[in-house]
Amino acid sequence: MSAGPLAAANTVFRTIDVTKVYQMGEVQVHALRGVTFELCEHEFVVLLGASGSGKSTLLNILGGLDIPTSGTVYYLDDELTASDESELTLYRRKHVGFVFQFYNLIPSLTARENVELITEIADNPMPALDALHLVQMDERANHFPAQLSGGEQQRVAIARAIAKQPKVLLCDEPTGALDVHTGIVVLEAIARINRELGTTTAVITHNAAISQMADRVISLSDGQIARVERNQVKRNANELQW
Numbered sequence: 187m188s189a190g191p192l193a194a195a196n197t198v199f200r201t202i203d204v205t206k207v208y209q210m211g212e213v214q215v216h217a218l219r220g221v222t223f224e225l226c227e228h229e230f231v232v233l234l235g236a237s238g239s240g241k242s243t244l245l246n247i248l249g250g251l252d253i254p255t256s257g258t259v260y261y262l263d264d265e266l267t268a269s270d271e272s273e274l275t276l277y278r279r280k281h282v283g284f285v286f287q288f289y290n291l292i293p294s295l296t297a298r299e300n301v302e303l304i305t306e307i308a309d310n311p312m313p314a315l316d317a318l319h320l321v322q323m324d325e326r327a328n329h330f331p332a333q334l335s336g337g338e339q340q341r342v343a344i345a346r347a348i349a350k351q352p353k354v355l356l357c358d359e360p361t362g363a364l365d366v367h368t369g370i371v372v373l374e375a376i377a378r379i380n381r382e383l384g385t386t387t388a389v390i391t392h393n394a395a396i397s398q399m400a401d402r403v404i405s406l407s408d409g410q411i412a413r414v415e416r417n418q419v420k421r422n423a424n425e426l427q428w
């Protein structure tokens with residue numbers, strides 16, 4: 187990866203005028219229309235926006251799963267937009283934990299084995315049981331996904347994402363498939379990891395209630411940043427209602 191101009195000491199991500207255009211036959215879909223923002227170390231950011239506003243596209247670009255049509259993205263002092271596919275693969279493997287709406291656990295492996303799949307290929311992993319403990323699933327370590335509720339499976343997926351001790355955790359609608367109560371337990375696990383491990387965390391959601399947990403809320407609308415707000419008071423997940 188090429189080195190970029192030095193970012194501020196605590197900047198983890200910096201995007202400059204990022205656009206993404208999908209070509210669908212004759213039609214161009216402008217998913218991102220010039221997005222410039224920074225994400226700082228240890229920060230908990232919620233990316234809020236209606237369906238189709240470009241949240242997943244932006245998160246996928248930050249995570250090295252997709253590349254922008256134009257604009258620049260830095261991770262620390264490395265320019266992701268100047269990286270080739272193998273550099274992006276290494277970047278994802280070493281630095282990024284992903285959590286998606288659907289948990290994608292391997293059904294034939296226990297919770298612990300699902301986490302160990304990742305710890306076996308990581309440079310500096312925490313023990314799988316420690317990761318499961320952080321999401322309060324260590325007592326279910328020997329259970330298979332089919333023996334766990336949706337929220338429990340999501341917590342195992344979070345343990346899997348953070349076991350390699352990534353610098354950033356990117357969550358795409360992590361509570362999208364869950365009821366309110368279960369969603370809150372999952373959000374508590376994400377907030378705890380941000381607090382205790384200092385993992386820079388971005389959660390995308392269309393649920394405005396979740397934004398009360400964040401340090402900052404970045405609202406996207408039609409592929410652009412419509413608003414950035416800093417919460418004076420951060421709420422605990424168990425104080426939220428929706």
Ligand SMILES: Nc1ncnc2c1ncn2[C@@H]1O[C@H](COP(=O)(O)OP(=O)(O)OP(=O)(O)O)[C@@H](O)[C@H]1O
Binds near residue numbers: 241243244
């Ligand atoms: N692979 C793709 N090919 C074509 N268009 C796409 C593709 N991915 C996303 N889009 C379009 O880009 C726009 C932004 O999509 P994106 O998934 O980033 O929005 P979102 O805010 O995450 O929406 P949701 O909350 O529904 O997931 C939408 O109009 C979408 O249809």
